[in-house]
Amino acid sequence: MADQESAQAHTLDLVLDSCLESVDSAEEATLREAKYLAFDDDEMHNIGIAVRECMVNAVVHGNRYNARKKVHVKITRAADRITVVIADEGDGFDPDAVPDPLASENLLRFSGRGVMLMRAFMDEFQVSPREPKGTEVRMVKYKPKQ
Amino acid sequence: MSVKLTTRQVGDVTVVDAAGRITLGEGASTFRDSIRDLVAGGHKKLLLNLAEISYIDSSGIGELVSGFTTVANQGGTVKLLNLTKRVQDLLQITKLYTVFEVFDDEAKAVRSFA
Numbered sequence: 001m002a003d004q005e006s007a008q009a010h011t012l013d014l015v016l017d018s019c020l021e022s023v024d025s026a027e028e029a030t031l032r033e034a035k036y037l038a039f040d041d042d043e044m045h046n047i048g049i050a051v052r053e054c055m056v057n058a059v060v061h062g063n064r065y066n067a068r069k070k071v072h073v074k075i076t077r078a079a080d081r082i083t084v085v086i087a088d089e090g091d092g093f094d095p096d097a098v099p100d101p102l103a104s105e106n107l108l109r110f111s112g113r114g115v116m117l118m119r120a121f122m123d124e125f126q127v128s129p130r131e132p133k134g135t136e137v138r139m140v141k142y143k144p145k146q
Numbered sequence: 147m148s149v150k151l152t153t154r155q156v157g158d159v160t161v162v163d164a165a166g167r168i169t170l171g172e173g174a175s176t177f178r179d180s181i182r183d184l185v186a187g188g189h190k191k192l193l194l195n196l197a198e199i200s201y202i203d204s205s206g207i208g209e210l211v212s213g214f215t216t217v218a219n220q221g222g223t224v225k226l227l228n229l230t231k232r233v234q235d236l237l238q239i240t241k242l243y244t245v246f247e248v249f250d251d252e253a254k255a256v257r258s259f260a
Contacts, residue, residue, distance in 0.1 A: 020171045045201075045232060052203050056170050102241050110212050113204040113240055120239050 014073040018063035018088075023055040026073045030084055033077040037143045046121035047082070047141050053114035054086045054137050062088025062135055080143045081123075087136040095127045149173040149199070151180045153189075159256045160189040161227075165198035168206030177206070181213040181224075190222025191259045195252070197228035207240060214245065227255050 012029060016022035030051045031044055039047065055071065063069035069089040076083040099106050101113045119125045124140035149166040162180070167173045184192060192213075202210075214224045225247040229237065237243045249255035 023170070042232070049203060052169070056203070056205070060170075107241060107245055108211055108215055110208040111204070113207055117204055117236075117239065 008079045010077045012073075012075040014075075016071045016073060018059045018065050018067065018069050018071060020056075020059065022059060022071055023052055026055045026071070026084075026086070027051045029073070030075050030082070033075050034082050034141070036077060037082060039141070039144065043141070043144065050118045050121040050139055050141075051084055051086070053117050054084070054139065057093070057114055057137075058086055058088035058090075058135075062090030062093065064090065081140050083138065083140045085136060085138045087130045087134055089130075089134040091133070092129060093127065093135040149176050151177065153184065156193075156252075156256050159191045159193050159259050160184060161193045161195055161252070161256075163195045163198070165200075167201040168199060168209060169201060169203045170205035174205045174209045177209045178212065181209075181216060185217055185220050185222065190217060190220055192217055192222065192224045193227050193249075193252070193255050193259075194224060195227045196230065196233055199230060199233060202233055202236060207236060207242065211242065211245070223259065225249065225255055225258065227252055 010033070012033065014026065014029060016025055027048045031048055034044055034047050058071045059065065063071060072087040074085040095115050098112055098115055099109070101109065101116050106112065118137070118139060122139040123142050124138070126138045128136050130136040149164055149168050152163045154161050154163070162184070164177070168177050181192070217224045227249050229248060237246065237248070247258065249258070
C-alpha cells in the first residue's frame with residue numbers, strides 16, 4: 001500500500017501558526033488537493049470537516065494557541081487517496097480518554113465530538129505520539145471507486 | 147461568511163433565520179451571544195431555521211446543544227427547522243436527532259409549541 005501511495009504521490013508540507021486562521025489554511029489546502037481525486041461535494045465537505053476538527057484540536061488543545069509552537073501539516077495526494085497528517089507540539093493526547101459523545105449522559109455536553117467526526121468522515125484515522133513532543137494524527141480518504 | 151442571524155416573531159414563537167457558517171471562532175460566538183440575548187429578552191420558544199446554514203463543525207454543534215440547554219434551563223424550548231442534508235447527517239452521527247425536535251414545515255413547527 002505504501003509503495004502504491006508513493007508511486008505517484010504529490011506532497012505538500014505546511015508549517016502553520018497556532019491560530020484559527022491556520023485551521024482555514026489547512027482545510028483549503030487539503031480541499032485543493034482533494035479536488036484532483038474527483039470526490040463529490042459531500043465527500044469534499046466531509047474531508048474539510050475532518051481536517052478542520054483535527055486542526056482545531058492541534059491549535060486549541062495541543063498547542064493551546066502558543067505562538068512559539070507550530071502545527072505541521074503534510075498533505076499527500078496519490079492516485080487513489082489523499083492522506084493528511086497533522087501534528088502539534090503539545091503535551092500529548094489520548095483519543096481513548098475522550099468520553100463517548102454518544103453515551104446518553106454525554107449527549108448534551110458542549111464539546112468532545114471532534115474525534116468522532118474525524119473517524120466518521122475519513123477511511124483511516126490513527127493517532128500517535130510525535131517525537132520529541134506532541135501528537136500526530138494521520139487521516140486517509142480513498143478515492144471513490146468508479 | 148460567518149453566521150448571520152435574523153429574528154422574526156410568529157405568534158409567541160421566535161423564529162431565528164440563520165445563514166452562513168457556525169464554526170469555532172466568530173460564527174460560534176455570534177450564535178451563542180444571540181441565543182443568550184434572546185433568552186435574556188424573555189424569548190423562550192425558539193425555532194432555529196437552519197435552511198441557509200452552509201457549514202457547521204463540532205463547535206457549532208456544541209453551540210446548538212448549549213443553546214438548547216440554556217433555553218431549557220429557563221423553562222423554554224428550542225426546535226430546529228429546515229435542516230440541510232449535511233446538518234441532518236451531523237445530527238444523526240452525533241445522535242442529536244434524539245435531543246432536538248426537527249421540522250421541515252414552519253407552520254407545523256410553530257403549532258407544535260402550543
